[in-house]
Amino acid sequence: MKSYPTKKIRNVVLVGSAKSGKTTLSEAMLYEGKVIDRRGTVEDKNTVSDNTEFEQSNQKSVFATPLYAEFLENKFNIIDAPGSDDFVGGAVEAFKVCETGILVINAQQGVEVGTEIFARHAAHYHLPLIGAINQLDSEKANWEGTLETLKEAFGHKPILVQFPVNPGPGFDGFVDVLKMKYYHFKDDNGTREDLAIPAELMDEAEQRRQELIEKAAEFDDTLMETFFDKGELTEDEIRKGLGIGIRSGEVLPIFCLSAKKDIGVKRLMEFTINTASSPEGQKAATIDGGEVECKMDAPCSIFIYKTAVEQHLGEVSYFKVMSGVLKEGVDLVNPENGTTERLSALYAVAGAKKEKVTEINAGDLGCVMKLKSGKTDVTLAEPGVDAIAHIVFPEPKYRCAVKPLDKNDEAKLGDALNKIAAQDPTVIVEYSKELRQTILSGQGEQHINLVKWRLNNEFKLQVELYAPRIPYRETITKIATAQYRHKKQSGGAGQFGEVHMLVCPYIEGQPATNKFKIDGKDTELKIKNQQSFDLEWGGKLEFFNCVVGGAIDEGFMPAILKGINDKMTEGPLTGSYARDIRVYVYDGKMHPVDSKEIAFILAARNAFKQAFRDAGPKIMEPIYDVDIITPAEFVGPCMSDLNGRRGMIINQDMENNFTVLHAKVPLAELYRYSTVLSSLTGGAATFTMKFAEYQPVPGDVQTKLLAEYAAQEKEEE
Ligand SMILES: Nc1nc2c(ncn2[C@@H]2O[C@H](COP(=O)(O)OP(=O)(O)OP(=O)(O)O)[C@@H](O)[C@H]2O)c(=O)[nH]1
Ligand SMILES: [Mg+2]
CATH class of the missing domain: 2.40.30.10 (Translation factors)
Incomplete structure (x- = not known):
């Protein structure tokens, strides 16, 4: 193959909702570009694009697949992106390197949530889009209905470059109002006749052309003047105007397609080469x-x-x-x-x-x-060139725990997961010390199943995926005190340490006090020094040394703090991290010989545990901001499902023709949510989730969690 100069290159990503026909379109493009002389089909598992075993057995694209055709003396690079939400990573990768996207819309469905989402990603990346309405040959093709949904979703942006003749099973051509020609197809292999527009279609053709010209003139003053002077624009002028509108995201030109019958594919490629930007100067x-x-x-x-x-x-x-x-x-x-x-x-x-x-x-x-x-x-x-800015991948929305079936494979599993995550940055792997689990996050259950498939097939590892633990937090709601004496004198050297402490809730913005009621007496503690720690797992610990009269040597204070810190990493209620607590150590006892660090560590741990238990302890759970994007008809089922998940609907609004439900939902209730939402709405809705805050769990949930923990807790030495 010859090497193409920059201006003779087009990088085009095919995007759109699942099953809109992107892979079938890429196959037809390769056929038109004479890369292949027979088109494969998704059903026959022989397309050039869906060439992996996982894609073929699932009959969908999973990876962004780069392809190319040499067409009209240009190198036409095509990236066939997956349409499924679970594999959005592939599409986002392609957005980074393409100058144009072809947004494929299924004429049977009109604009779907998937179409909308990809259009939104494209806008985010300033990726200019060309629209193509596909499957116009199918029984349920609905041209008018699809145009309606386009208008609802994209307002004034869509503009027809073509309209179909005989949409439905008899679909055999279209009128192109840029060329002012009727393209008729004689077979299912793209054999095209370029004909004059038949008289009965002329009125519509002229009206559509007028609309197209007016749209093209909108973006350029000289074009506008020419249009006013002559009442017409040439083909080149229209293309120039459309090109400006496409690049600024103001215009979505619409083409007619049957990827399956290879109708309209070549025209779409010609237009893309003639109108879309090359990478030159980008x-x-x-x-x-x-x-x-x-x-x-x-x-x-x-x-x-x-x-x-x-x-x-x-x-x-x-x-x-x-x-x-x-x-x-x-x-x-x-x-x-x-x-x-x-x-x-x-x-x-x-x-x-x-x-x-x-x-x-x-x-x-x-x-x-x-x-x-x-x-x-x-x-x-080469030295001196900076790294290109990183791709911003969407936040994960599916989370599970993973372990090898054979315990000896743990290190191997870690390596394999790290390799997979480096290849696919939408896979996030994290060993959580807190949960004592390896947490695997991704874009959905199918995405995680792909990881499992790769572990089995590429790395020969058998693994189990299971519900992950929830990173609960513990805190207190009241003031409490405790005293603990650690004493051990059997055999050898003894251990002795006694610590008296008070705990109270740390509340952001509320200054610390030193006046408390201890043992029924109003007491003013003398704060000798204080330390404040931002905890690794969120929240604060404030430590106040109020020991007077040498009851405990200063030298033991770090040991006491260590004892408290130890216990904070393993809260007394459920073993979760504790947060937002003030601890005042105000008294204690030493022994001239037996007092040593370990004795104070243990005394502090136990005193803290006791005080914490008496201080109205509460379990807090992570709450996520969840945005659900759904067609209006599923709002009811989505809401009642959210209620069953202890979700709180904050508000709802409309985005184009979809409803967006904004809710706060506990993470504990979101396990496998992507799968549930998809089956609840027949795949028509999607969602995003992002950590928001910690909130106390309701009483019944706390009781349940305490009982679960009590069943597994062992007495501490
Ligand atoms: N009738 C008809 N069917 C089509 C056309 N294009 C694609 N299909 C069918 O639609 C289904 C999905 O086609 P694909 O090409 O896999 O769609 P896709 O957009 O790549 O799907 P994902 O990779 O899952 O996002 C397949 O059964 C195709 O045969 C078309 O123009 N007409
Ligand atoms: Mg595909």
Whole structure:
């Protein structure tokens, strides 16, 4: 393959809701680009894009797959992104390296929540979009209905470049009002006749063309003047105007498609090449606030947007050349850690097929194998070029615990999970000391099942996934005191330490007092010194040394603090971390010989435990902000489901034609929520979740948690 200059490259990502037909479209694009001479189908599991076993057995795209066609003397790079929410990571990776998105809309459904979500991600990344209404050949294709939903979702932005003739099973062509032609298809293989518009369609064609011209003129003063002067614009002028509108996100031009019958695919590709931007001159932000301009005449830098382990190849790093010309055999440096990598063999990529090339120009996509540090979201560059800003991945919304079936595999599992997470940054792995579990988080149950599948198949590890523990916190609501004497005199050297302490709730913004009632007497404690700690797990501990008259040596204070800290990491109620507490140590006793650190550590631990138990202890649980985006018809079922999860609906609003429910829901009630929501709404709704705060659990939940803990708690030495 020849190497294409930057301005002869288009990087296009196919996005849209699940099952809208992106993979089928990518197959037809490859066919039109003469990369393949027979189109595979998703059903036959033989598309170029869905080439992994996991994708084929699930009949859906799971990874963003780069493909290319050489078309109209350009290199037309296509990334077929997954439509399922669970695999959104792949789409977000592709957004980072593409200049244009083709938003595929299913004519049977109109705009779906998935369409909406991808349009929102695209807006976030300033990715210009071209709209394509697909499946116009299907029995349930609803052209008018789809246009309605487009208007509801995108307001004034959609503008028709084409309208279909005979939508439904007889779909065989469309009128293109940019070209003012009727494209008729004679077979299911894209054999096209370019005809004059039939008389009966002329009125509609002229009206649509007028709308298109007015839209195109909106974004450029000279075009507007030409339009006023002549009442017309040429094809080039319309394209120019549309191009400006598309790039600024003000216009969503609409095309007609049957990806399955290869109708409209070639026209869509032609328009994209003629109207969409090439990467030339595009500026990518760097982590240090600078920019890397995409041009060939510059030091070389590449950005790895995807990594995968592939059969017979090992780890493959997929990249975009962000600047300069990448030449085979070059050494590049990771600007973030200084590691040098030699890129010994370069490839152009069409799914599983890789074609060896010797150089790749700025703006183009390619891949390289077996890099040491070539993970997703990494820049490699000639010295002096900064790292490209990292991809912002969506927050996880599915969380579970994982362990190996064979205990001896623990270290192996840790390694495997770390490798998977480096390749797919939407997989988050964390060993929680607090929960004593390895917590695996991702975008949904299917996403986590993919991780499990990879562990089984790639790493030969059998694992169990199970409900994760909840990181509860404990705090107190009242003042209480306790005294504890630790004394051990059997055999050898003795141990002696006695600590008297008072605990009271720490409340943000409320100053500490030293006046308390102790043993029924008003007491004013003398604070000798105080320390305040921001706890690693959130909240505060304030420690007040109020021991007078040498009852306890200063030297034992650190031991007492240690005893308290120990117990804070293992709260007396459920073994969870304690937070937001003030501790006053105001008296105690020593023994001239037997008092030693360990005695005070144990005395403080036990005194703290006792005081804590008498201080109206409360279990607090993590509460998440949950936003559910759903078609209006599912608002009722979503709300009643939330009620059953102790969720509190804060408010609801409309976003385009979807309802957004804003709720606060305890994490304990969110296990497998993505799966539940999906089955509750037939996959039409989605949600996001983000940690908000800790709140006390209701009384009945506390009783249940206490009983559970009591059953497993052992007496402390
Ligand atoms: N009738 C008809 N069916 C289509 C068309 N395009 C795709 N399909 C069918 O729709 C289903 C989904 O197609 P895919 O190409 O896998 O859709 P996708 O958007 O890639 O789906 P995900 O990867 O899951 O997001 C398959 O059964 C296709 O055969 C079309 O133009 N007409
Ligand atoms: Mg697909």
